[in-house]
Amino acid sequence: MTLKLEKISQTVGGQMHIYPLDLALAPNAVTVFLGATQAGKTSLMRLMAGLDTPTAGQVWVDGKDVTGMGVRDRNVAMVYQQFINYPSMNVFDNIASPMRLRGDKDIATKVKVLAARLRIDPFLDRLPAALSGGQQQRVALARALAKQAPLMFLDEPLVNLDYKLREELREDLTQLFEAGSGTVVYATTEPTEALLLGGYTAVMKEGRVLQYGPTLEVFRRPQSLDVARAFSDPPINVLQARAMAGSWQLDDHSALALTQINSDAGHVQIGLRASALRTDMRTGDVALKATVQLAEISGTDTFVHLSCGSMELVMQKTGVHFFEIGAALQVYLNERDAYVFNDEGKLMRLPLDMAGAN
Amino acid sequence: MVAHIELDLAHSYHANPQQDADYALLPLKMTFKAGGAYALLGPSGCGKTTMLNIISGLVQPSHGHLTFNGEDVTSLTPQQRNIAQVFQFPVIYDTMTVGENLAFPLRNRQMPREQIRQRVGQIAEMLELNGQLNQRAAGLSADAKQKISLGRGLVRPDVAAILFDEPLTVIDPHLKWQLRRKLKQVHQELKHTLIYVTHDQVEALTFAQEVVVMTRGRAVQVGSAEALFERPAHTFVGHFIGSPGMNFLPAVCTAQSLHIGASQLALPPELAQQLAGTTSLKLGVRPEYITVHAQPVAGSLPAKVLRWQDLGISGLLTTQCEAATVRVRLAGAVASQWQVGQTVHVQVIGSHSCFYENEELIV
Numbered sequence: 001m002t003l004k005l006e007k008i009s010q011t012v013g014g015q016m017h018i019y020p021l022d023l024a025l026a027p028n029a030v031t032v033f034l035g036a037t038q039a040g041k042t043s044l045m046r047l048m049a050g051l052d053t054p055t056a057g058q059v060w061v062d063g064k065d066v067t068g069m070g071v072r073d074r075n076v077a078m079v080y081q082q083f084i085n086y087p088s089m090n091v092f093d094n095i096a097s098p099m100r101l102r103g104d105k106d107i108a109t110k111v112k113v114l115a116a117r118l119r120i121d122p123f124l125d126r127l128p129a130a131l132s133g134g135q136q137q138r139v140a141l142a143r144a145l146a147k148q149a150p151l152m153f154l155d156e157p158l159v160n161l162d163y164k165l166r167e168e169l170r171e172d173l174t175q176l177f178e179a180g181s182g183t184v185v186y187a188t189t190e191p192t193e194a195l196l197l198g199g200y201t202a203v204m205k206e207g208r209v210l211q212y213g214p215t216l217e218v219f220r221r222p223q224s225l226d227v228a229r230a231f232s233d234p235p236i237n238v239l240q241a242r243a244m245a246g247s248w249q250l251d252d253h254s255a256l257a258l259t260q261i262n263s264d265a266g267h268v269q270i271g272l273r274a275s276a277l278r279t280d281m282r283t284g285d286v287a288l289k290a291t292v293q294l295a296e297i298s299g300t301d302t303f304v305h306l307s308c309g310s311m312e313l314v315m316q317k318t319g320v321h322f323f324e325i326g327a328a329l330q331v332y333l334n335e336r337d338a339y340v341f342n343d344e345g346k347l348m349r350l351p352l353d354m355a356g357a358n
Numbered sequence: 359m360v361a362h363i364e365l366d367l368a369h370s371y372h373a374n375p376q377q378d379a380d381y382a383l384l385p386l387k388m389t390f391k392a393g394g395a396y397a398l399l400g401p402s403g404c405g406k407t408t409m410l411n412i413i414s415g416l417v418q419p420s421h422g423h424l425t426f427n428g429e430d431v432t433s434l435t436p437q438q439r440n441i442a443q444v445f446q447f448p449v450i451y452d453t454m455t456v457g458e459n460l461a462f463p464l465r466n467r468q469m470p471r472e473q474i475r476q477r478v479g480q481i482a483e484m485l486e487l488n489g490q491l492n493q494r495a496a497g498l499s500a501d502a503k504q505k506i507s508l509g510r511g512l513v514r515p516d517v518a519a520i521l522f523d524e525p526l527t528v529i530d531p532h533l534k535w536q537l538r539r540k541l542k543q544v545h546q547e548l549k550h551t552l553i554y555v556t557h558d559q560v561e562a563l564t565f566a567q568e569v570v571v572m573t574r575g576r577a578v579q580v581g582s583a584e585a586l587f588e589r590p591a592h593t594f595v596g597h598f599i600g601s602p603g604m605n606f607l608p609a610v611c612t613a614q615s616l617h618i619g620a621s622q623l624a625l626p627p628e629l630a631q632q633l634a635g636t637t638s639l640k641l642g643v644r645p646e647y648i649t650v651h652a653q654p655v656a657g658s659l660p661a662k663v664l665r666w667q668d669l670g671i672s673g674l675l676t677t678q679c680e681a682a683t684v685r686v687r688l689a690g691a692v693a694s695q696w697q698v699g700q701t702v703h704v705q706v707i708g709s710h711s712c713f714y715e716n717e718e719l720i721v
Contacts, residue, residue: 049404132402133637162401162557167601174665195669219670235532275671294539297563298645299600305535316671318646318689320563320587325542 001149001183002027003048007275008057010043010130014137014219019208020057025185030177030199032215033187035230035331039204041187045153049183061151077144077152081159083136085128091115091139092124098147112144118142118172134165141169154186156194170196173299191233195219197298203227220354225345228271234303234314236339237277239270256286256335260349268348271339274303274353278332285332288313295323359427361551363390367422367432369408375420378676384575387475390519392427393549395542397562400572400598407523409572410555414441414521426518437703440518444511444528448497448503457482457491460509467514486542500528505537519551527559538564543657559599571595576601577610587644588710593717596613596642602674605648605684606714607641607659616641616707619680621659623707633713640714645687647710650675650702657707666694679704 003025010018018040025031033041044051048059050071054081059334060069066074069332085094095111104110114304115121118138120131128136158166159175174197176186189196194201201215203222211218222228228236241248243263248254250270250336261268272358281287290306290313297303302321306313315331323329368385375381383405389397390413398406411417412424415436431439442463447454450459460478469477482488485505490498495506506523511520522541526534542565545552556562562569563583569592571586575623578592579585590596596604611616611633616625618641625633633639651658661677661684673694675686684704688694696702713721 162605163559163601164401164598174667178665192669196667196674198667216668216670273671294535294542295564296535296538296560298560299563299583299587303535305539318672321585322584325539325546 002060003151003183005048005061006058006060008044008047008054008059008266010052011055012069017207018054019046021034021209023202023209023212024068025183026200027183028181030184031154032184032194032197032199032201033185033204034189034191034194034201035204037191038206039230041204042155042351043207043214044204044209045155046186046189046196048153049076049078049153053190068145070149075147075149075151077147077149079137079152079154079157081142081145081156082161083128083133083140085139085143087128088211090127091120091131094128094139095146098143099357107316111232112148114142117176118145121183132165134161134169137161137169138172141173145180148329150182152182152184154184156189159189173197191200193230194231201231203230205230222271222339223347225269225271225341225347228339228341232273234274234316237272237274237311239272239311241268241270242266246302251311252288254286254288256333258335258338258340258349259352261340265342265348266345267344269345271340271341272333272337275316276316276337277306277313279315279317279329284335288331288333290329290331292323292325292329294325295321359389359516359518360392360549361426361549362392362428363413363424363426364388365409365412365422365424365517367412367419367424369412369417369419369421371420375608378575381575383412383419388570388576388577388580390553392551395552395554395565395567397554397556397564397566397569398572399556399559399569401557403574404572405575406555406557406570406572408575409577410521410523413519413553414443415439439571440513440516442514442517442520444507444520444522445524446524448500448504448507448528450503450510452496453494455492455494456487456498456506459488459495459506460491460513463510463514472520477513477515481509484512484547485509485540501530501533501649503593504528508537508541512548512550515548517550519553522552522554524534524556525554537713541565549694559601563599571598573598589712589719590642591719593640593642596712600644600646602645602685602687604642605706606642606684607643607680607682607684609639609641610714611636611639615701620628621680623657623659625707629721636713636715636720638716640711640717641706642714643706643708643710645647645675645685646689647708648684648689649705649708650686650696651705652702654703655705658703658705660701661704663696663700663702665698666696677704679701679706 005023007020009020035041048055050069053068058065064321096107099107120138198215201218203210205226211223219231220280239250243266248258249255288308290308293305293307295302295304297320304315304318306322342348365388369383370381372380375607400406412419423430461474464474556564568580570577573594579595586595586599607618659678659679663677665676667674673688677684
């Protein structure tokens, strides 16, 4: 199925919630809406689903104008942050309800297959309230899938779960999306979640879609500093650089070259992902004398917060590492790994090994 | 006086506990050294909050006792134990100023006025609240209010221990690291015994010198972040720490070799000896420590590629290896050379491999 937004906008009480935008969803694939809270992800989803009517513009589904058509007349399924189920129905009846509405045959078998895929088959005769949060959200997902709608919306479905449950359910979702043939829209605030889901990503900020494309493409080639910021966790390091006598000077007075960037620009902003800062030196590196603010340990990675003069930086290292608060630490960066943005935050140059290659 | 805390107890909310499942905390012995920073980490229902409440005195253990510096405090109230606590949500007085809020626990204990002024100033400076001392608490953000709650927990110099129950829940994700840093600095400066409950691994591993990992009423490992990552003492720790967690492969050990499903791996004699006689053996290896090869290598098993996820700065390869799903984390932004459906060879035996008998680490 195809879904296209044409010059869609939404104003609520004089306030612009969605600025005029065009967007055509990749059919039969996952599109991630990535952005901070209040970026407009939910508003845009509600317009797409027919829960709200746009102030201006059209919604096209399979070539048909469905603007103003309510959600009940549209074939869509939704899953929310909150675990929404019918509280007085057991798990079986919850999952079966869309099938019954449709008048399906052989409901018992279909419910069992779906429940097994979401690993809630042992709980079919329980009420939702007797289940853990993760299981309740699995029931809501199973019911949404039972609807077999060609268009499914998931609005931060994992945000209220502990991280281990989130990890498990995300993996199950990835498998379901791979196997399914529907068009899925999935809202999240987490860059890593977008990367794990793959597909396509629309980065949103303050009611605007900043960039839309295949997820990895958007991650690797952000066209603006805003997109790079929204799509970096830990946050991307942003260094101010001034043209000085044939090189570029950072706030701590260290200097580096920036290939392809004309010094006429005078002032540029350098974006360096946390993984591009290192403690081992390589050829052509620039050294920064930094002070450790904190080492955050996730197990898989260590995120080292650093200060360097007026600059605040984050370095990502794989594995568990200890750094004393206040310790001096020499860290290295290479201009090859740098994104360069102009004063307005528009991309001037990609990291060198990304230019041209895919 | 800073407390050295010893637990030798169990707790059940049932009157007559019959089986393990009836216990919120199974019988355990545990030591919290004076001046140490500890985290109690585990999923909801693991018993971590019960343990915290027993230490604070909000809950009396149904069995056994606990001591502070050798003195039995089992029947004492939180006040008598001289415990300070910080909860999930801010507990402050909206009508008071920030300074009055910080001073409140000290005024309650009749500390001389000048001493209160000094101590409040010191804590406010530590938490970077000194610019707001005369401001009313009512208008402040949730973050700022929780910082005041932290300050109120830290302000009394003479407490036996300070207990934290998920104190950063309400803090904006972007500001969390700054408060984590504050807490670590505060610990270095004040040298209190700090015990911190959380379900978040980053929170626990970052804050604590020693992390107590709990599941189903049991403390399955007490150790540093490095120990929990490198040598998980229990399969639950391997699973819970790290994202994704450790891979586990059921195995059977015979005289010279390890049998995993239909595959067989030669074992060094010394290792084979250590694993002899096991009946419920599992091989554990973290996704970070597996290498992938096109041809068999020493210690490798054949596996079928199920999925490749390019995460921009690293990649996650999911494979089917005998009956288990084995995940491999590949560092660097390299495109995968492996195709879905292809058979690869995953090297699972190496210096980082762990062996578990009945879920407990043996080698």
